[in-house]
Amino acid sequence: MKKNEIKTSGKNYPVYIGANIFDSLEKVINTKKVYRNLFLVVDKKFQSLHRQDITRFTLNYSNKIYLHEYEACEANKNFESLLRILNDLITKNYGRDTTVIAIGGGITGDIAGFASSIYSRGVQFVQIPTTLLSAVDSSVGGKTGINFEETKNIIGSFYQPDIVLIDTEFLKTLPDEEIICGMGEIIKYAFLTDIKFFITIKNNLTKLLRLDSSITTKIVEACVNFKGDVVSRDEKESGLRKILNFGHTFAHGIEIEQNFKVKHGQAVIIGLACAIELSKKIGLLEKSLYNDFISLPLALKDKIAISGFDVEHIYEIMKRDKKGRDQKIKFVLLKDVGSLFVDVEAEENDILHSIRQGISYFIK
Numbered sequence: 001m002k003k004n005e006i007k008t009s010g011k012n013y014p015v016y017i018g019a020n021i022f023d024s025l026e027k028v029i030n031t032k033k034v035y036r037n038l039f040l041v042v043d044k045k046f047q048s049l050h051r052q053d054i055t056r057f058t059l060n061y062s063n064k065i066y067l068h069e070y071e072a073c074e075a076n077k078n079f080e081s082l083l084r085i086l087n088d089l090i091t092k093n094y095g096r097d098t099t100v101i102a103i104g105g106g107i108t109g110d111i112a113g114f115a116s117s118i119y120s121r122g123v124q125f126v127q128i129p130t131t132l133l134s135a136v137d138s139s140v141g142g143k144t145g146i147n148f149e150e151t152k153n154i155i156g157s158f159y160q161p162d163i164v165l166i167d168t169e170f171l172k173t174l175p176d177e178e179i180i181c182g183m184g185e186i187i188k189y190a191f192l193t194d195i196k197f198f199i200t201i202k203n204n205l206t207k208l209l210r211l212d213s214s215i216t217t218k219i220v221e222a223c224v225n226f227k228g229d230v231v232s233r234d235e236k237e238s239g240l241r242k243i244l245n246f247g248h249t250f251a252h253g254i255e256i257e258q259n260f261k262v263k264h265g266q267a268v269i270i271g272l273a274c275a276i277e278l279s280k281k282i283g284l285l286e287k288s289l290y291n292d293f294i295s296l297p298l299a300l301k302d303k304i305a306i307s308g309f310d311v312e313h314i315y316e317i318m319k320r321d322k323k324g325r326d327q328k329i330k331f332v333l334l335k336d337v338g339s340l341f342v343d344v345e346a347e348e349n350d351i352l353h354s355i356r357q358g359i360s361y362f363i364k
């Protein structure tokens with residue numbers, strides 16, 4: 001089991017990565033000395049697929065433990081589900097000496113993390129991501145939250161976990177669609193990091209889609225370490241951290257306009273195509289690089305389908321997105337691999353063109 005360390009101003013925490021490491025959870029909890037009263041928030045679908053692992057852990061665990069099952073989907077990433085978690089924490093008599101453990105994808109991690117940050121003014125929190133997307137991205141960095149009406153993650157907090165444990169064996173039950181979603185964030189990192197990583201991702205797409213163990217663990221670790229480094233330099237997203245939103249302003253607009261029929265990670269892939277289009281349209285990205293860059297999100301175009309979209313509505317949703325101030329949308333745009341600009345504004349016509357063009361590749 002590999003141990004990486006994320007350093008932030010308020011907290012340093014380990015990220016353990018490896019196959020079949022879930023059984024070491026109690027040892028890890030003891031090593032880090034987090035509170036031993038455990039409140040698990042477990043993704044219902046994951047629980048049904050990995051019941052044996054969870055039951056073995058809960059039966060053998062030597063302290064107070066309670067399992068709250070959560071049906072993870074964007075529609076349930078809301079106040080009602082949050083209240084159910086808080087209600088269980090209260091009625092099961094959990095005090096400040098509690099560690100909440102999220103076991104599931106990004107939705108479970110985001111809502112359980114938010115509950116941890118407000119329960120008893122903040123209890124300890126462990127992330128056990130079980131999707132590719134949550135392993136490479138959402139489980140580190142401390143963004144937590146829920147959706148409200150048509151706005152994603154609008155209510156939330158920055159709340160770093162105390163431990164992250166990534167058991168790559170859990171990823172093996174993911175349906176293809178969820179692997180594609182994780183690929184969305186991985187492709188994002190390909191653009192954010194450096195040309196060597198970009199080429200590695202480009203040359204290993206097929207292996208990654210198969211979750212080939214020779215490459216998956218290495219890529220998960222690289223993404224986690226890159227994000228950890230960005231977060232350690234700008235935890236609250238006042239500058240540098242904004243690059244992690246590359247493609248996401250478009251993605252949030254698309255997933256909401258499509259009423260979440262297009263999943264977050266799939267929307268990120270389409271959003272990356274839109275962001276590359278806009279980067280070219282405003283003259284930031286040179287034509288000579290454009291073909292090579294757009295071909296990366298488009299390599300997955302046969303695996304995503306979108307139909308019947310309303311460009312104007314997507315644009316309206318993007319304007320409401322929390323990253324837009326004074327109704328002006330701020331974009332993260334691309335000049336080159338590892339060279340991105342944040343807070344870029346663009347003309348309405350160019351934005352509408354980029355949405356239309358970016359989505360057009362994925363229309364079935």
Ligand SMILES: NC(=O)c1ccc[n+]([C@@H]2O[C@H](COP(=O)([O-])OP(=O)(O)OC[C@H]3O[C@@H](n4cnc5c(N)ncnc54)[C@H](O)[C@@H]3O)[C@@H](O)[C@H]2O)c1
Nearest residue numbers: 045046105106107108130131133134138143170173174264
């Ligand atoms: N906090 C952050 O920094 C951050 C970053 C990126 C994305 N996000 C958020 O993450 C969410 C998306 O996360 P996600 O893609 O993991 O979605 P998700 O949590 O909905 O999980 C996707 C699906 O996979 C199922 N699942 C989970 N683990 C499984 C397993 N091992 N085998 C089989 N099925 C399994 C879930 O039940 C669900 O149906 C979005 O809400 C997004 O806003 C947050």
